[in-house]
Amino acid sequence: MLESLARLGHLGLDALARIGRGHLLLLAILGGLASLMARPRLLLAQVYNVGVLSVLIIAVSGLFVGMVLSLQGHYVLSQFGAAESLGVMVAASLVRELGPVVTALLVAGRAGSALTAEIGLMKATEQLSGLEMMAVDPIKRILTPRFFGGLVSMPLLAALFSAVGVMGGYFVGVGLLGVDEGAFWSQMQSKIDFREDIVNGVIKSLVFGWVVTWIALFEGYDATPTSEGVSRATTRTVVHSALAVLGLDFVLTALMFGD
Amino acid sequence: MNRLRTLEILVGAFMAAGFLALFFLAMKVSNLSADVGGEGYRLQARFENVGSLKVRAPVTIAGVRVGRVEAIDFDQKRFEALVTLRIDPRYRQIPEDTIASIFTAGLLGEQYISLSPGGSEVNLADGGMLDHTQSALVLEQMIGQFLFKKAEEG
Numbered sequence: 001m002l003e004s005l006a007r008l009g010h011l012g013l014d015a016l017a018r019i020g021r022g023h024l025l026l027l028a029i030l031g032g033l034a035s036l037m038a039r040p041r042l043l044l045a046q047v048y049n050v051g052v053l054s055v056l057i058i059a060v061s062g063l064f065v066g067m068v069l070s071l072q073g074h075y076v077l078s079q080f081g082a083a084e085s086l087g088v089m090v091a092a093s094l095v096r097e098l099g100p101v102v103t104a105l106l107v108a109g110r111a112g113s114a115l116t117a118e119i120g121l122m123k124a125t126e127q128l129s130g131l132e133m134m135a136v137d138p139i140k141r142i143l144t145p146r147f148f149g150g151l152v153s154m155p156l157l158a159a160l161f162s163a164v165g166v167m168g169g170y171f172v173g174v175g176l177l178g179v180d181e182g183a184f185w186s187q188m189q190s191k192i193d194f195r196e197d198i199v200n201g202v203i204k205s206l207v208f209g210w211v212v213t214w215i216a217l218f219e220g221y222d223a224t225p226t227s228e229g230v231s232r233a234t235t236r237t238v239v240h241s242a243l244a245v246l247g248l249d250f251v252l253t254a255l256m257f258g259d
Numbered sequence: 260m261n262r263l264r265t266l267e268i269l270v271g272a273f274m275a276a277g278f279l280a281l282f283f284l285a286m287k288v289s290n291l292s293a294d295v296g297g298e299g300y301r302l303q304a305r306f307e308n309v310g311s312l313k314v315r316a317p318v319t320i321a322g323v324r325v326g327r328v329e330a331i332d333f334d335q336k337r338f339e340a341l342v343t344l345r346i347d348p349r350y351r352q353i354p355e356d357t358i359a360s361i362f363t364a365g366l367l368g369e370q371y372i373s374l375s376p377g378g379s380e381v382n383l384a385d386g387g388m389l390d391h392t393q394s395a396l397v398l399e400q401m402i403g404q405f406l407f408k409k410a411e412e413g
Contacts, residue, residue, distance in 0.1 A: 198285060
């Protein structure tokens with residue numbers, strides 16, 4: 001009886017300690033911003049790793065998501081004689097939800113896992129301790145550029161996703177299904193609001209970029225320094241990022257578009 | 260140095276593509292290009308019933324969008340809805356005896372305000388009040404009246 005109670009307490013304290021370590025790490029990462037400003041080249045390499053290398057998967061997924069949205073939306077809307085609203089439907093769902101969320105999920109899988117594995121291996125092979133021995137702060141040198149690289153890349157990738165998706169929806173809707181081109185764009189422009197929809201989408205993807213890279217970096221930095229530990233940490237990154245993104249998306253949507 | 264240069268070019272291209280996508284979303288997908296922004300002058304109108312009129316609904320004259328609904332308030336003294344319209348500054352000449360009506364776009368569409376210009380020589384100034392208004396048609400009321408009339412006829 002007491003034994004199981006103690007185990008439960010141990011679990012709770014462990015979880016709390018992890019959360020605490022995560023926040024301390026985040027503070028340390030943010031504290032490295034000033035030294036990152038002095039060496040922007042470090043950021044460049046990470047924007048390349050997270051952003052440029054993700055462009056292909058983001059663009060292709062965006063295109064197909066937009067095309068499928070257009071196909072399915074047309075099926076429902078044409079039953080109500082409102083096929084002209086297809087543009088609104090495609091653009092609103094992309095800009096508000098799918099753009100930021102799917103981009104964050106893809107980045108978590110494509111770049112987040114790589115970040116965790118990289119940092120976990122650096123820890124396992126004692127490269128991080130090596131840096132410390134040379135009086136180089138591994139958090140400032142390794143983690144901070146990766147964090148801001150992810151933060152910068154995510155909104156740009158999400159915008160790319162949405163834009164490509166709208167074009168995909170346009171090709172299928174106007175080119176294939178014969179929706180009127182003028183109505184497609186003009187209805188979209190009259191219903192999609194810049195501040196309400198687009199800026200809120202960008203805010204969402206900034207939050208997701210923050211959370212996904214934070215989780216990836218923390219899991220890597222906190223991984224047990226063995227090959228098994230790194231592999232577990234990588235899995236946890238993907239699972240936790242996906243859960244965090246979906247959960248946060250609900251909260252953000254309720255706050256932004258709730259009324 | 261060469262490798263760094265390629266890296267810089269690729270990252271630059273990525274960022275340019277990202278900002279271009281944002282620009283595309285802003286100008287082509289959203290209403291930023293067509294928005295009257297903070298400019299424009301305001302007109303007010305009182306309605307007995309605004310139905311499901313929403314803030315940001317279009318204001319049209321002869322079917323052309325000339326502005327948007329900026330605010331909908333309740334006038335506690337007169338028990339009427341007070342609607343503030345923001346009109347694009349390009350459309351300065353709206354006669355003072357203009358009629359404002361709330362219409363519905365299509366059977367199930369959203370409601371908007373249509374202005375039918377009168378014949379007066381005097382134009383409304385900023386903050387002017389549209390005195391002649393026609394409320395929104397509420398479907399339930401119409402059905403109720405119709406049934407009542409049918410019942411009366413026997």
